[in-house]
Amino acid sequence: NAGVTQTPKFQVLKTGQSMTLQCAQDMNHEYMSWYRQDPGMGLRLIHYSVGAGITDQGEVPNGYNVSRSTTEDFPLRLLSAAPSQTSVYFCASRPGLANEQFFGPGTRLTVL
Amino acid sequence: AQSVTQPDIHITVSEGASLELRCNYSYGATPYLFWYVQSPGQGLQLLLKYFSGDTLVQGIKGFEAEFKRSQSSFNLRKPSVHWSDAAEYFCAVVPTSGTYKYIFGTGTRLKVLA
Numbered sequence: 001n002a003g004v005t006q007t008p009k010f011q012v013l014k015t016g017q018s019m020t021l022q023c024a025q026d027m028n029h030e031y032m033s034w035y036r037q038d039p040g041m042g043l044r045l046i047h048y049s050v051g052a053g054i055t056d057q058g059e060v061p062n063g064y065n066v067s068r069s070t071t072e073d074f075p076l077r078l079l080s081a082a083p084s085q086t087s088v089y090f091c092a093s094r095p096g097l098a099n100e101q102f103f104g105p106g107t108r109l110t111v112l
Numbered sequence: 113a114q115s116v117t118q119p120d121i122h123i124t125v126s127e128g129a130s131l132e133l134r135c136n137y138s139y140g141a142t143p144y145l146f147w148y149v150q151s152p153g154q155g156l157q158l159l160l161k162y163f164s165g166d167t168l169v170q171g172i173k174g175f176e177a178e179f180k181r182s183q184s185s186f187n188l189r190k191p192s193v194h195w196s197d198a199a200e201y202f203c204a205v206v207p208t209s210g211t212y213k214y215i216f217g218t219g220t221r222l223k224v225l226a
Contacts, residue, residue: 004155033214040121042202042218043156058213090155097212098144098163103155 001026006091006104013081013111021076021107023091031094032074033058033101034066036087043090049074081111114139116205118217125193126225133188133220135203143205145186147177150200150219159201162186173197198224 007022025032033048035058045058047066055066063085065077074093078085088108092101115138125131137143144163148156160171167179177188186203203217 035216040218043214043216045213048213056211092156098206098208100146100158100161101148101156101214103157105155106153 003027004091004093004102004104006089006107008107009105010108011110013078013109015081015083015111017081019078019081021078021089021091021109023074023076023104024072025074025091025093025102026072027093027095027102028071029093029095029102030071031097031099032068033092034064034074034076035090035092036060036085037090037106038087046076046089078109083111085109086111114143114205114207114215116203116215116217118201118203118220120220121218122221122223124223124225127195128192131188131190131193131197131222133201133203133222135186135188135217137184137186137203137205137215139184139205139207141208142179142181143207145177145179146204146206146214147171147175147186147188148202148204149173150202152199156202159188193222193224195224195226198222 035043049068147159
């Protein structure tokens, strides 16, 4: 099993550009989440999904979109990048509501 | 609102010394409790978890944590720290009802002196 994979590992964008961060898992987990990690702020939930076709907002959803067309994939779209979105982004999955989360290696995004 | 507090942003210990990282939560009932570790440039890895039962739980890499209901705490401990334990540690809770969203603390960065 590859676990949770994320691409790209690094990305530099200019303000106003759009892009999609990819996340995939091969563990058949129903629950997937996107977090951003900023110094001193821990991990903040952006969006999450409890199954294919079902997504919901976390605590910092503005400027981001998600979709979940398959169990395996959970892409995160930045609609119009802003410097405030410079961060490290982690995707995570888990098999049940209260289970351990499995994290991807992260994507380091810089918005100029 | 539910919250998790890790009061120590940075902790420095000497190799071989004991370690205790503090975690307090705010939630009406006992939530599910987790400790994760993040090595530099890596994602998070589960150290241990508490759902119910014995309040002292054992984890990987020689870590343990004790749940104290009266103090709403779930502190992480290790009797003898190794240089490879240098990392950032996150406490997390999942409420037992409602949205079941993970709530993470802000993390404690551990430095180990040789």
